[in-house]
Amino acid sequence: MEIRVLRRVLQKNDDAATENRLWFDERHVTCINLLGGAGSGKTAILEAVLPIFRGELRAAVLEGDLATTRDAERIARLDVPVIQLLTDGGCHLTATHVQRALDELPAGIDLLIIENVGNPICPANFDLGEHLRISALSVSEGDDKPSKYPLLFRDAALTLITKCDLLPFVPFDMAQARRDLLRVNPAMRILETSARSGKGVDELATWIMKHALSLGAL
């Protein structure tokens, strides 16, 4: 009996991602996919950085979660347009999830940040149609994570080492983490941040605005 082998099982997702990218390009929207493990500080860093864009660039957020609207509520408190995408148990967002939300976004935005489901593994495999990926690694997760979860960092243009205010309290070898991140992706930029102390937040805002500008959003 002939065994049929289907390759490129992600083709359907990739097709939707290509359509999403076209949608963003036609409207001059820069799209960023923010990935990281559960609780790595993704929403907290968004809460810190989004107010800086006010008056400079019109941002909106898609929040990916298995359950609850808690993260969307946190973003809505900043008066930033936000849509909660619930995956009903799914461990990652797909391009189709994003596609469904596009027509619900307000007109005239320059930047869309998609906070993916907190998970260091699956989200990395799904192109959402973003222009840029930012990955988050909190110091409380441990400096071994870049080597253990390389896919999370492989396509990141920027990795945020988050919760740096906790460095005095957790064993985290920064030099080792940086070395391992650059081994996974020598082209990435690394930024040490803390949503609590504000460390690196202005630099993150500048980085995002510079990239949005070079991608033609502004």
Ligand SMILES: Nc1nc2c(ncn2[C@@H]2O[C@H](COP(=O)(O)OP(=O)(O)OP(=O)(O)O)[C@@H](O)[C@H]2O)c(=O)[nH]1
């Ligand atoms: N000390 C410290 N705690 C932080 C920082 N950022 C986030 N936290 C805490 O870490 C926990 C998780 O933060 P979130 O911002 O919800 O993390 P997340 O990655 O969005 O979580 P999920 O969306 O559930 O994956 C919360 O208790 C935050 O208060 C930080 O910079 N410093």
Ligand SMILES: [Mg+2]
């Ligand atoms: Mg979150």
